[in-house]
Amino acid sequence: MTTSPPLARRLVAEGLGSFLLFACVIGSGIMATNLSQGNDAIALLGNTLATGAILFVLITVLGPISGAHMNPAVTIVVASRGELNWRDASGYIGAQFAFGILGAWAAHLMFDLPTLQLSVKARTGLGQWVGEGIATFGLILTILGTVRDRTGSVAAAVALYITAAYWFTSSTSFANPAITVARSLTNSFAGIAPHNAPAFIAAQLMGAAVAAILASWLFQKAETAS
Template identity: 60%
Template sequence: MTLDRRLMAEWLGTFSLLATVIGSGIMADRLADGNVAIALLGNTIPTGAILVVLITVFGPISGAHFNPAVTLSFALRREITPGDAGLYVAVQVFGGIVGVLAAHVMFEHPLLDPSTTARTGLGQWAAEFVATFGLVGTILACLKARPQAVPMAVGLYITAAYWFTSSTSFANPAVTIARGFSDTFAGIAPADVAAFIAVQLVAAVLATWFFGWLLNETEEDVA
């Protein structure tokens, strides 16, 4: 696929992911009548489901990263050039932000509304490390053992991680940045974004190295 098509796939996929995350979060919060568990469930199911769809649709075009941490992992494995990786990250972040704004328009929420939801502290950072490490590991292991299972595996992993991590598994720097623009159920205060991203990127690097070793890949594959 040409670079422009790959970038459009990454933009549109990340746009769709964030429109789903924020839109389902708003809908769930409005319908849950104050029950946070029900609201979280209403946010979780659409997110996991759309990931299966988006990875299935856009995987053959761009690899369906939709996530700078995943792009970093593939760059470390030399499966994407540094230049293309930088462009991937740029369109992922831009697509995510536009997806948030689209959700705001659909639900008649203020268009520009930075989040006030604090997400900080050791527990949250540890959760983001675990979530991102596991996500990258899921992708790399599935690609080696059963590539056709990646869409379902990623969707199911994120569905589970929403519930077993205290941070509700952002596991994605583009998602983290975009959710800072939304003072809704799925938001994160802009002041807390940088720490989340730092932990996610460290987890992606370590997961790339660890699963490269675990899966018995050559040094050249993970250098």
């Protein structure tokens, strides 16, 4: 029987992972904008590749400690399945938000931008809300399906899914309530206007809930023949 690492270590892993992931998403967006000479497709490609790469690394390194959720939607689904108690889950979520925002500010400092910002980039409308719901639905389904039988492939599966979802969803796949809040605090390529963030978060949570319900049926273990 395996035991989880102490909660303090798991919270540090979640905080560190969120810090680095959010700094990468926002920092690579800033770098991509600086280098792409106004070509949004090239900027999105650079942002995508950096995000997919850091996800693979962080899940590989931190997954054995905390599960490397780095995402409140993931943590809520895991807790709802009884795989994490709600007290620990609240600590995970607090760390994801707090250290994720610090990651956004770190990205600004690295590129000599004002630390405190609010985005003015509008991201709204039914199409983008549906995109966020589908993006988060697919992410949760990817995680639960891979964890069931191919635990060693979780890092690659999540990284590849998010890489694809950046391009096939209208919203460019935030799929994470904490990073949505952090991205509302950066007036850069990755930003979202603060007043647009609540609808994105609602769509994300709805997509996560539908995926969790479907996964409980789709991935249920076969009954042992009597």
